[in-house]
Amino acid sequence: MRVIENVVTLSNAPIPQDADNVYFIQVDQTKCEECGECENHCATGAIQPKDGNDGPRTVADPATCVNCGQCLVNCPYGAIYEGVSFVDEIFNALKDPDTVVVSMPAPAVRYGLGEPFGYPIGTYVGGKMFAALRKLGFDYIWDNQMTADVTIMEEGTELLHRLTGKIKKPLPQFTSCCPGWIKFMETFYPELSENVSTCKSPIGMLGPLSKTYGAEVTKARPEKIYTVSIMPCVAKKYEGLRTEMSDSGFRDIDATITTRELAYMIKKAGIDFKSLPDEEPDFDLGDSTGAATIFGNSGGVMEAALRYAYEVVSGKKLNDPDIKAVRSHKGVKAATINVPKFGDLEVCVVSGLANAIPILEEVKQGKSKYHFIEVMTCPGGCVNGGGQPLFPDVREASLLRSIIARINRRFNMRKMG
Amino acid sequence: MKEIIKVTRRQFVKIAGYTVGAALYSWNFAKFTYAAVKDNIATRQESVYVQDTKMKVRKSQDSPAVKKIYKDFLHEPCGHMSHHLLHTHYVDRSARVKQLKAKGLKLKV
Ligand code: SF4
Ligand code: SF4
Numbered sequence: 448m449r450v451i452e453n454v455v456t457l458s459n460a461p462i463p464q465d466a467d468n469v470y471f472i473q474v475d476q477t478k479c480e481e482c483g484e485c486e487n488h489c490a491t492g493a494i495q496p497k498d499g500n501d502g503p504r505t506v507a508d509p510a511t512c513v514n515c516g517q518c519l520v521n522c523p524y525g526a527i528y529e530g531v532s533f534v535d536e537i538f539n540a541l542k543d544p545d546t547v548v549v550s551m552p553a554p555a556v557r558y559g560l561g562e563p564f565g566y567p568i569g570t571y572v573g574g575k576m577f578a579a580l581r582k583l584g585f586d587y588i589w590d591n592q593m594t595a596d597v598t599i600m601e602e603g604t605e606l607l608h609r610l611t612g613k614i615k616k617p618l619p620q621f622t623s624c625c626p627g628w629i630k631f632m633e634t635f636y637p638e639l640s641e642n643v644s645t646c647k648s649p650i651g652m653l654g655p656l657s658k659t660y661g662a663e664v665t666k667a668r669p670e671k672i673y674t675v676s677i678m679p680c681v682a683k684k685y686e687g688l689r690t691e692m693s694d695s696g697f698r699d700i701d702a703t704i705t706t707r708e709l710a711y712m713i714k715k716a717g718i719d720f721k722s723l724p725d726e727e728p729d730f731d732l733g734d735s736t737g738a739a740t741i742f743g744n745s746g747g748v749m750e751a752a753l754r755y756a757y758e759v760v761s762g763k764k765l766n767d768p769d770i771k772a773v774r775s776h777k778g779v780k781a782a783t784i785n786v787p788k789f790g791d792l793e794v795c796v797v798s799g800l801a802n803a804i805p806i807l808e809e810v811k812q813g814k815s816k817y818h819f820i821e822v823m824t825c826p827g828g829c830v831n832g833g834g835q836p837l838f839p840d841v842r843e844a845s846l847l848r849s850i851i852a853r854i855n856r857r858f859n860m861r862k863m864g
Numbered sequence: 865m866k867e868i869i870k871v872t873r874r875q876f877v878k879i880a881g882y883t884v885g886a887a888l889y890s891w892n893f894a895k896f897t898y899a900a901v902k903d904n905i906a907t908r909q910e911s912v913y914v915q916d917t918k919m920k921v922r923k924s925q926d927s928p929a930v931k932k933i934y935k936d937f938l939h940e941p942c943g944h945m946s947h948h949l950l951h952t953h954y955v956d957r958s959a960r961v962k963q964l965k966a967k968g969l970k971l972k973v
Binding site: 489490491492493495507508510511554555558559567568569570571573593595596597599600601603604605608629630632633634635637640643645646647651652655656659660663691692694695730731732733734735736737738739740741743744745747751754755758759765768774776777801804826827828830831838840 | 904905906907908909910911912913914915916917918919921922923924925926927928929930932933934936937938941942946948949950951952953954955956957958960961964969970971972973
């Protein structure tokens with residue numbers, strides 16, 4: 448156990464077969480002040496008083512929790528901890544000269560990683576991130592943004608196939624990049640699984656591509672490649688451990704860490720982050736576009752997919768790639784996009800998992816007018832993921848926040864009662 | 865007097881919560897603090913959109929690395945290779961939660 452960027456983290460790297468019985472997120476009963484703030488951020492209700500009344504909170508059962516970590520990043524008392532960490536395993540792999548260690552950072556990581564090193568909130572530090580990964584000893588600096596672009600090619604094409612009837616799958620099509628949403632769907636709405644894109648998430652794609660295409664390009668032996676997924680997200684640890692994620696013939700994703708854990712590793716290695724030069728990732732699985740970097744925001748996958756689908760369907764060039772109608776800060780945002788040769792494409796962007804429930808009920812009843820729906824578990828998207836550095840005011844004003852949380856909770860209880 | 869001072873931290877939080885709470889209620893203070901957190905999210909989001917406009921290429925289909933991987937390895941979107949490596953299936957995980965609910969566990973969904 449250790450504290451990683453203000454979050455207590457157990458040094459526990461489970462095997463895939465155990466992933467369903469591990470608490471990725473849990474409450475330290477001795478630290479919980481019973482303020483109830485965490486419950487306001489949990490879409491499933493997994494986090495609740497242990498004794499059913501108003502005592503210290505607990506995550507009821509791993510099956511009820513989608514591992515999003517929103518409770519953790521919003522607890523004013525630091526009472527919630529992470530139960531899984533691959534940091535030690537990665538340090539060992541980096542030390543082993545035989546192992547080819549490759550990095551796979553998600554888009555949103557580069558918008559949060561600067562904060563632990565004193566940069567203002569949201570500062571883009573992509574170039575320094577690549578330099579830091581090289582300094583840490585990663586053999587290839589591959590970038591999950593490259594497979595975000597591949598995801599658009601695959602998921603955009605799948606959508607077109609559904610729209611034209613080329614594949615017999617229902618509409619609307621849901622996005623599939625967010626592992627919190629996917630576990631939620633599998634647990635609470637399995638009847639909608641045919642509506643969810645069959646595309647793996649960008650990291651679900653980069654893992655197997657590293658050990659096939661990446662091995663080919665670098666002439667590395669695939670069995671020697673160790674893939675490290677670096678995510679703004681705790682739920683990605685569960686995704687990396689899914690037993691089916693082994694299409695390369697090996698474990699596609701060997702280890703998953705959060706933005707916070709990468710910051711911890713950089714500090715632990717004694718790297719002076721701020722003085723690093725800006726570097727580039729390695730081209731073949733590292734080069735990427737603006738469409739990929741916006742995956743980190745709610746509405747980003749939608750916008751990136753529309754930049755593709757528009758041109759394929761209409762045969763025309765999309766002159767202005769900004770599609771601001773689908774950019775979302777929170778809640779539900781619907782838009783109608785006119786695509787020449789198709790007509791009106793009805794799309795919807797859901798930010799914050801709880802907001803998905805009414806939309807899912809509509810789809811279940813066959814009443815949804817949408818063609819394409821994006822769901823992100825975390826409000827605002829991955830930039831606000833449960834694995835990102837904590838915002839300073841979460842813990843700073845903890846007494847005031849706790850009081851407010853209590854008032855809100857009592858207010859909510861009165862409303863419900 | 866002594867007894868009033870000897871409260872635990874948890875009790876203090878409770879007392880403070882009830883007294884200050886009444887005062888803050890009508891000022892809509894709660895909304896105010898939450899707004900501060902949301903602004904942090906917006907700050908990160910804005911940084912993403914700025915970076916998007918700075919990228920040399922802004923559409924996935926125009927990416928040189930994407931063109932190369934489809935030419936040399938994947939061949940076409942949603943083709944045979946893609947289905948093998950890049951697509952997946954989903955698992956029905958509802959049974960375990962149904963069991964827990966039958967035993968009395970209350971959830972929001
Ligand atoms: S948010 Fe409040 S109730 Fe929830 S774990 Fe933290 S201290 Fe306990
Ligand atoms: S990690 Fe997410 S789903 Fe799990 S208890 Fe916390 S808020 Fe709820």
